[in-house]
Amino acid sequence: MLKNLFKSTESYLLIVLLAFIVVVGFINPKFFTIENLFDLLRSSSGMAILAMGFFIVLLSGGIDVSFTAIAISAQYIAVNSLIASGVDNLAVAFLIAVGVGIAAGAINAVFIGLFNVPTLITTLGTMSLFHGALLEFMGTKAVNTGGLPECFKTFGHFDILNLTRADGTEYGLSVFFLILVIVVVVTWFILKYTQIGRGVYAIGGNKEAAKRAGFNIPKIQFFIYMYVGLLAGIMGIMHVSLIRYSNPNYIVGSELGVIAAVVIGGTRITGGRGTILGTLVGVGLIVVLEKNLVLIGLSSYWHQFFIGLIIIIGVSITYLQNKIRSKKNLIFVRDT
Amino acid sequence: MKLTIKNMQNFVLFVILLAVVAVISISLPDKFLTAINFQSMTSQFPEFGLMALAMMMAMITGGIDLSVVSVANLSGVMAALVLTSQLGADGGISATMLIVLAIIVALVTSVVAGAINGLIITLAGVPAILATLGTQGLFLGIAIVITEGHSISGFPPEYLFVGMGQILGLPMPLVIFLITIALLLVIMKKTRQGFNMYVVGANPIVSRFSGVNNTRALIQTYMLTGLMAGIASIIIISRVNSMRPGYGSAYLLQAVLVTVMGGTDPRGGFGNVFGVVMAVVILQVIQSGLNIMSFSPFFKNFTWGFMLLLIMVINFYLNRYQQGRRIAETKKRVAAEASGNSP
Numbered sequence: 001m002l003k004n005l006f007k008s009t010e011s012y013l014l015i016v017l018l019a020f021i022v023v024v025g026f027i028n029p030k031f032f033t034i035e036n037l038f039d040l041l042r043s044s045s046g047m048a049i050l051a052m053g054f055f056i057v058l059l060s061g062g063i064d065v066s067f068t069a070i071a072i073s074a075q076y077i078a079v080n081s082l083i084a085s086g087v088d089n090l091a092v093a094f095l096i097a098v099g100v101g102i103a104a105g106a107i108n109a110v111f112i113g114l115f116n117v118p119t120l121i122t123t124l125g126t127m128s129l130f131h132g133a134l135l136e137f138m139g140t141k142a143v144n145t146g147g148l149p150e151c152f153k154t155f156g157h158f159d160i161l162n163l164t165r166a167d168g169t170e171y172g173l174s175v176f177f178l179i180l181v182i183v184v185v186v187t188w189f190i191l192k193y194t195q196i197g198r199g200v201y202a203i204g205g206n207k208e209a210a211k212r213a214g215f216n217i218p219k220i221q222f223f224i225y226m227y228v229g230l231l232a233g234i235m236g237i238m239h240v241s242l243i244r245y246s247n248p249n250y251i252v253g254s255e256l257g258v259i260a261a262v263v264i265g266g267t268r269i270t271g272g273r274g275t276i277l278g279t280l281v282g283v284g285l286i287v288v289l290e291k292n293l294v295l296i297g298l299s300s301y302w303h304q305f306f307i308g309l310i311i312i313i314g315v316s317i318t319y320l321q322n323k324i325r326s327k328k329n330l331i332f333v334r335d336t
Numbered sequence: 337m338k339l340t341i342k343n344m345q346n347f348v349l350f351v352i353l354l355a356v357v358a359v360i361s362i363s364l365p366d367k368f369l370t371a372i373n374f375q376s377m378t379s380q381f382p383e384f385g386l387m388a389l390a391m392m393m394a395m396i397t398g399g400i401d402l403s404v405v406s407v408a409n410l411s412g413v414m415a416a417l418v419l420t421s422q423l424g425a426d427g428g429i430s431a432t433m434l435i436v437l438a439i440i441v442a443l444v445t446s447v448v449a450g451a452i453n454g455l456i457i458t459l460a461g462v463p464a465i466l467a468t469l470g471t472q473g474l475f476l477g478i479a480i481v482i483t484e485g486h487s488i489s490g491f492p493p494e495y496l497f498v499g500m501g502q503i504l505g506l507p508m509p510l511v512i513f514l515i516t517i518a519l520l521l522v523i524m525k526k527t528r529q530g531f532n533m534y535v536v537g538a539n540p541i542v543s544r545f546s547g548v549n550n551t552r553a554l555i556q557t558y559m560l561t562g563l564m565a566g567i568a569s570i571i572i573i574s575r576v577n578s579m580r581p582g583y584g585s586a587y588l589l590q591a592v593l594v595t596v597m598g599g600t601d602p603r604g605g606f607g608n609v610f611g612v613v614m615a616v617v618i619l620q621v622i623q624s625g626l627n628i629m630s631f632s633p634f635f636k637n638f639t640w641g642f643m644l645l646l647i648m649v650i651n652f653y654l655n656r657y658q659q660g661r662r663i664a665e666t667k668k669r670v671a672a673e674a675s676g677n678s679p
Contacts, residue, residue: 063465117648118602120400120465121592125644128589132638140634256473269463301484305477311470316460323461 010266010278017285024292031292034163038173044287045176046238048280050258051265052187053228055279058267059191060224061204062119065255066108066127067232072251073134074100074229075236079246080138082149090151090237097233104130105229112225113218127252134248142247148240156241176238183231188276196223204272260307261286264314268322286310345599349614356618360625367628375507379499379575381620382513383568384587385613388594389520390564392612395595397557398537398604399457399464404565405587406475407449409579412569413479415442416488416579419495431492438495443566449475450562454555479581487580491573499574509571516567520609529556537604586637593644594619596651 025031050067057064074097081096082088104126111122145153159172191197199220202210211217240246265282267274289310293302360368367373387404394401418438429437449471456467501508524530532553535543544550573579598615600607619640626636 063469111645111648115649115652117645117652121596121602121644121648124589124592125641125648128637128641129645130641132634132636132641135634136632136638256469259469260473263466269466299484301480302477304473304480308470308473308475308477312456312467312474315462315466315470316456319462320460 010275010281013264013266013278013281013285017281017288020285020288024288024295028292028295035165035171038171040287040291041177041180042174043242044283045174045180046235046242047254047258047261047287048180048283049183049231049235049238051261051279051283052183052276053231054258054262055265055267055274055276056187056191056200056224057119057228058262058269059204059272059274060200060220061207061269061272062112062221062224063269064108064119064123064225064228065259066104066123066130067228067258068252068255069127069131069134070101070104070229071232071236071239072248073104073130073236074098074233075240075251076134076138076246076248078237079143079148079152079240082151083143083147088149088151090155093149093151094234094237097237098230099233101229101231101233101236102226103229104232105226106222108229109218109222109225113221131252138248140248142245145244148244148246152237152241153244155237156244176242179234179238183234184276184280190227191276196220200224201272204270206272256304256307256311257286257290260311260314263311263318266314266318268318270322282314346608346611346614349598349611349618353614353618353621356621356625360621364625364628368624373624373628377620377624378510379507380509380623381616382509383572383575383584384590384594384619385513385616386516386564386568386571387587387591388598388612388616389516389609390561391591391595392598392600392607392609393520393524393533393557393564394464394468394561395600395602396537396604396607397533397554398540399554399557400468400592400602401453401558401561402465402468402588403449403453403471403475404561404568404591405584406472406479407446407562407565408569408572408587409581409583410449410475410479411442411445411566412573412579412583413482413488413581414445415439415569416491416573417441417482419491419573420488431494434492435495435498439570442569443563446562446564446566446569447559448562450559450565451555453562454558457558458551458554476581483579483581485581487578489578491577495574496577497574499571499577509575512567512571516564517609517613523560524609529553533557534605537606539605586633586640589637589640589644590619593640593647596644597647 021031030036050071053067054064077100078093078097082093108122108126111117111126112119155175158175160175160178161173162170163172164170189197191200196219199210199215199217200223202213202215203217203220207217236251239251243250261282262274262279263282264285265274265278265280267279286307289306290303293300293306387408390401390404415438418441419434421434453464453468453471456462456471457464460467498508498512503511524533532543532548535546535548536550536553540550543553572583576583594615595607595612596602597618598607598612600612622639623636626639
């Protein structure tokens with residue numbers, strides 16, 4: 001048990017994360033407060049949910065770069081529908097956003113599952129298709145706080161746990177964290193205990209073998225990309241509720257951060273390997289790094305650089321381990 | 337000339353090109369068929385044409401290069417730094433020397449960046465998609481850190497010749513593009529590197545056991561893709577007359593679109609320069625048409641995404657048709673042999 005603990009990528013990653021947190025906490029003691037923890041959870045739950053989606057895609061041997069375009073489309077359409085219809089109901093907003101997300105995911109799946117188009121090329125195309133269509137046909141006007149339906153603002157401020165500061169004011173743990181926990185548990189359950197979840201691992205390991213073993217590949221791919229769409233829809237609503245502002249150009253462009261979190265979590269695009277824990281630790285590392293760049297004395301210009309660097313270091317370590325293992329066992333894999 | 341499937345593909349592309357030109361010329365005669373429009377078109381497409389050629393080479397080897405635009409940004413910034421440096425004013429270097437130096441710096445930067453891609457892909461065994469996704473962020477990140485997000489401008493006026501000058505009535509970007517195409521044709525058709533690229537892309541395990549040095553072939557491929565981006569950056573900074581990191585982010589999709597439209601197989605092994613060049617021109621003609629009809633950039637984005645998916649679906653049916661025909665032919669041959677051998 002203990003031996004295994006030191007073998008896995010997640011434990012190394014966890015050590016890096018803890019070391020990083022200690023360093024940051026040393027520089028800024030305020031970092032070690034529960035208030036700061038709650039704050040981080042509130043602002044990063046959305047990203048973690050997107051990471052869950054990308055994790056499943058990567059596990060199945062695919063790449064998705066369209067999920068941010070889906071998230072913003074779902075959000076902007078939901079917000080504008082609510083304003084246009086005068087309905088001020090969060091459930092309706094979620095229904096619309098999730099519906100848009102699943103529909104967009106199904107479009108991805110049609111090309112990937114039925115027409116056998118490589119996943120990157122499909123999602124590169126749909127990213128432009130979705131975002132281009134949104135800006136062309138829905139408009140480019142941002143909805144500011146004043147125009148936003150009340151339900152989003154209430155949702156953004158809704159806490160499941162309230163604590164009192166020394167001066168008597170209150171702060172709390174956002175409901176976003178609860179949603180993240182539900183998403184993580186559901187994802188874990190699907191991957192571990194359902195036929196379709198095992199199929200995700202199987203097609204990531206070897207698509208041809210999975211096919212011959214009797215897995216329905218297009219069905220699994222439809223599930224994967226529609227699930228990513230669903231998560232993107234949920235994240236879209238959380239995002240607008242958090243920042244209380246809906247701009248159709250937001251979220252798009254932040255996919256690299258999510259991808260970085262998942263790949264440093266140890267998920268491989270070949271081999272069907274990866275764990276939810278690794279992904280969550282990866283998200284933690286990215287979030288703590290992003291929020292504290294300025295603290296270490298680096299301006300926000302370094303953000304892009306570090307995300308890129310983290311992806312490269314993360315994938316290099318993951319695939320180098322794989323390569324060494326293959327070499328030892330005289331396995332010749334397609335190394336391109 | 338033997339009419340193979342690949343020849344046929346290029347022929348179909350040529351017909352599409354003529355059709356697109358004809359349709360747009362007829363619908364917008366007084367705006368499309370003008371010398372000014374020809375000038376602007378031929379100075380626009382070399383930029384993403386070069387990136388598409390880079391994408392083509394990566395795809396032929398079975399990979400992809402998502403970092404082309406970022407490499408172009410980084411080498412553009414490096415060249416811009418040289419052009420605006422004090423070397424010219426105080427260092428006693430003439431303007432011509434400064435320009436030559438800037439071009440060398442841009443090309444060296446891009447080749448080094450490409451070599452980094454190649455090293456990550458081969459030595460660590462990282463799939464090209466993930467490796468170049470990472471360097472896409474890294475190289476752009478370096479460019480942003482260097483410039484702190486601002487644009488660099490104030491180049492010597494002589495440098496504008498690279499992007500806006502003319503030789504024999506042809507815009508300089510087009511001349512540079514044509515020279516690069518000639519160079520690539522030689523590399524792809526006449527050198528061992530070109531041959532190895534196709535073999536590695538078709539099947540890396542077979543190529544490895546056939547005595548091809550996969551590592552070397554791939555590193556050289558990504559150095560070449562980097563070089564293409566570097567050449568593009570030289571044109572970009574002159575044409576825009578400044579350099580701001582983040583320029584041309586839409587080129588990535590266009591490069592992928594043009595590459596698959598030109599008959600390159602994203603799974604590796606197939607692709608040719610002529611097909612991609614024709615696809616580049618087709619895209620530019622459509623782009624000009626959309627520009628003249630003043631469609632929004634969002635609609636253009638939508639169109640590119642739609643076209644990319646459409647082409648992939650058409651390819652799917654083409655492949656299936658060809659496969660079906662091959663199976664039918666084999667069956668016929670087997671049947672003929674069986675009846676011929678039977679007593």
